[in-house]
Amino acid sequence: MDPLKVIYHVRCDAESIAERAGAIAVEQSVEMPLAAIDDATVLSDIVGKVEAIEQKAPGLFEVRIALATATVGRDAGQLINMLFGNTSIHDEVTLQDVELPSDLVKHFGGPRHGLRELRQRAGAGSRALTCSALKPQGLSAEKLADLARRFAQGGIDYIKDDHGLADQAYSPFAARVEAIGAALRAAGRPNGPPARYVPSLSGDLDAMRTQIAAAQRAGVDTVMAAPMIMGFSNFHTLVREHPGVAFFAHPTMAGAARIAPPLLIGKLFRLLGADAVVFPNHGGRFGYSSETCRHLAQTALHEWDGLRPTVPVPAGGMTPERVPEMLDFYGPDIMLLIGGGLLAARKRLTAETAAFVAAVENYRYGLKP
Amino acid sequence: MDPLKVIYHVRCDAESIAERAGAIAVEQSVEMPLAAIDDATVLSDIVGKVEAIEQKAPGLFEVRIALATATVGRDAGQLINMLFGNTSIHDEVTLQDVELPSDLVKHFGGPRHGLRELRQRAGAGSRALTCSALKPQGLSAEKLADLARRFAQGGIDYIKDDHGLADQAYSPFAARVEAIGAALRAAGRPNGPPARYVPSLSGDLDAMRTQIAAAQRAGVDTVMAAPMIMGFSNFHTLVREHPGVAFFAHPTMAGAARIAPPLLIGKLFRLLGADAVVFPNHGGRFGYSSETCRHLAQTALHEWDGLRPTVPVPAGGMTPERVPEMLDFYGPDIMLLIGGGLLAARKRLTAETAAFVAAVENYRYGLKP
Numbered sequence: 001m002d003p004l005k006v007i008y009h010v011r012c013d014a015e016s017i018a019e020r021a022g023a024i025a026v027e028q029s030v031e032m033p034l035a036a037i038d039d040a041t042v043l044s045d046i047v048g049k050v051e052a053i054e055q056k057a058p059g060l061f062e063v064r065i066a067l068a069t070a071t072v073g074r075d076a077g078q079l080i081n082m083l084f085g086n087t088s089i090h091d092e093v094t095l096q097d098v099e100l101p102s103d104l105v106k107h108f109g110g111p112r113h114g115l116r117e118l119r120q121r122a123g124a125g126s127r128a129l130t131c132s133a134l135k136p137q138g139l140s141a142e143k144l145a146d147l148a149r150r151f152a153q154g155g156i157d158y159i160k161d162d163h164g165l166a167d168q169a170y171s172p173f174a175a176r177v178e179a180i181g182a183a184l185r186a187a188g189r190p191n192g193p194p195a196r197y198v199p200s201l202s203g204d205l206d207a208m209r210t211q212i213a214a215a216q217r218a219g220v221d222t223v224m225a226a227p228m229i230m231g232f233s234n235f236h237t238l239v240r241e242h243p244g245v246a247f248f249a250h251p252t253m254a255g256a257a258r259i260a261p262p263l264l265i266g267k268l269f270r271l272l273g274a275d276a277v278v279f280p281n282h283g284g285r286f287g288y289s290s291e292t293c294r295h296l297a298q299t300a301l302h303e304w305d306g307l308r309p310t311v312p313v314p315a316g317g318m319t320p321e322r323v324p325e326m327l328d329f330y331g332p333d334i335m336l337l338i339g340g341g342l343l344a345a346r347k348r349l350t351a352e353t354a355a356f357v358a359a360v361e362n363y364r365y366g367l368k369p
Numbered sequence: 370m371d372p373l374k375v376i377y378h379v380r381c382d383a384e385s386i387a388e389r390a391g392a393i394a395v396e397q398s399v400e401m402p403l404a405a406i407d408d409a410t411v412l413s414d415i416v417g418k419v420e421a422i423e424q425k426a427p428g429l430f431e432v433r434i435a436l437a438t439a440t441v442g443r444d445a446g447q448l449i450n451m452l453f454g455n456t457s458i459h460d461e462v463t464l465q466d467v468e469l470p471s472d473l474v475k476h477f478g479g480p481r482h483g484l485r486e487l488r489q490r491a492g493a494g495s496r497a498l499t500c501s502a503l504k505p506q507g508l509s510a511e512k513l514a515d516l517a518r519r520f521a522q523g524g525i526d527y528i529k530d531d532h533g534l535a536d537q538a539y540s541p542f543a544a545r546v547e548a549i550g551a552a553l554r555a556a557g558r559p560n561g562p563p564a565r566y567v568p569s570l571s572g573d574l575d576a577m578r579t580q581i582a583a584a585q586r587a588g589v590d591t592v593m594a595a596p597m598i599m600g601f602s603n604f605h606t607l608v609r610e611h612p613g614v615a616f617f618a619h620p621t622m623a624g625a626a627r628i629a630p631p632l633l634i635g636k637l638f639r640l641l642g643a644d645a646v647v648f649p650n651h652g653g654r655f656g657y658s659s660e661t662c663r664h665l666a667q668t669a670l671h672e673w674d675g676l677r678p679t680v681p682v683p684a685g686g687m688t689p690e691r692v693p694e695m696l697d698f699y700g701p702d703i704m705l706l707i708g709g710g711l712l713a714a715r716k717r718l719t720a721e722t723a724a725f726v727a728a729v730e731n732y733r734y735g736l737k738p
Contacts, residue, residue: 029533030505030506030507030533031533032531032713036709036713036715038715042508045507047505070537070538070539071533073537077572078535078571078572081532081533081571082533085532085533085598085621086532088622089623135399135401136398136408136411136415137398138399138410138414138415143408162400163400163450164450166450167442167444169439203444203446203447204574204606205574206574206606229454229600229601229602230446230602230603231600232598233571233573233599234574234600236573251455253449253457254458280458316455339401343405344402344404344405346405
């Protein structure tokens, strides 16, 4: 099979970069002195190879390394281990991008639903999708269900858990999906089919399977999970085991900040099967630049060996006022997620939600005031 | 229950630090504007509280935040999510330390074996333990078993897989544990009971369970796993489910480099039940300082609510020449891991291994030349 091509950015002086690049190729493959390797096949087929070194700026180099696909096997955890494992401990290296052989892309398979299906489920035509978040944690399932009902009456497409909601005593997962699932079916929605609840999974792989089963019994077919907390392999296993369920990926613990966000969130989370990827939008509570966000969204959507596009979900301190600017910036292939910015309306929650929804539904591109 | 006390280091100017600290307390608890919270219990019991702010250097502050233990519940993944989840995405914040209520420490339980039992299994008395690594990947199970046999004949206590060894076609996990387990039983060891093989787990939680079962059938009772790749919850589940198995934690993907290594590797991996924690020693291939390494080892060993100590395993480009210096630096409560530095001896592998083992067994503290 063709090798993986891995792109690192390395801060290094010009005299040392060739040696440094070679050391990365060894660290991410055989992890031992080449002089100590007898086996001819290992030397020719397994040891990583530096294919190119390009200066991007003074003291900053782009290094392109070919790694044997056989070292990954078919496991998603081993994929991230071979891409960045030990090298992640080196401060001066960023994992910037990867090119995977088509066979491996097909094996992981990407989103089972993705942009088109999430739009269809919401009856959203070709417009941007809308989303809000249930919080604060500490509320009971009933209080969260009341919030969900009011979001739905305002016309929101998807209503996700805050990623802090797990299986805590004050709002156990099973009670939550039951209460919120029922509330959303009863509430209906003024502008389409009932709003979709997106509960947040937590615990080990078995706990998450139990949670998905409880969600499905409550009529819920969309869930959220955090690949960086549960592990790539376990995320991919859940996706494979539940073809009817759509998966949102949450970026919590993506603070392995030296993986370029467009790669980690836009590309790798998509590869594993995330149908929508939540990420911190520029100008919100987090420091991603507008360039990073644009690149991330493009990576989530662009053609990639026939994978479905995953829905970019810019979030993190967004407000209804920013809707036109965000739609201009991203276009309609997106889900707009506003949580605290709507919850701040308190008693006027449904009305503020309806205004947000109307702003998205009625937006005309290129017709800004 | 008492709250968690979480310590962050924040790069920030003096005028803004109070506001920034408050924002972290909100981000890691309710993640929404406080003005939008109606619920009195949430405001009093769930919202994080800034307890102290101390300037450590110009532009660098230590912030101490109390988080409600109820938000963690009993889940290890949720623990790291609440400690650092979204805040990990902020470049200017490092997760520095955490103080946990005793009940929570007892729930997670720490090492089931730890330093004392790993010494007993190896018949190592009170000296430092020794370890080497099987690599390069790409070798067949038989060739790896031959390496293991030669390490054992040299007297090594523990022989671990390179963390790149997973379940690849060239050396499937089941074939590997069978070949290496048998080789080590047959080889015996000149200085004690047979050497212990420590195979590396990979894949999802189920795959790892299957691998542990295969290891146990092959007479293997020690395994290695990477908490940052498999996820905290799944690591903790394996520890709970296999009380007879000792666990080495590998630091791969610990490049969420803004978690202080003594906390992540010395404290949190120990909390979850790692019996030994591998980490990059100063002066090797990675950039940890000697101060970081000393602090990490102390954290792994110090008294902590009755938890067993976990074995510090400094590694990453170590050589037999460094044995006296490392023993002086760390003392005997340690496992010395030399992989490539022994494999480089090629045909003289057993003899070099024996010299390494003798250097550790015969070392007298404070009697350096």
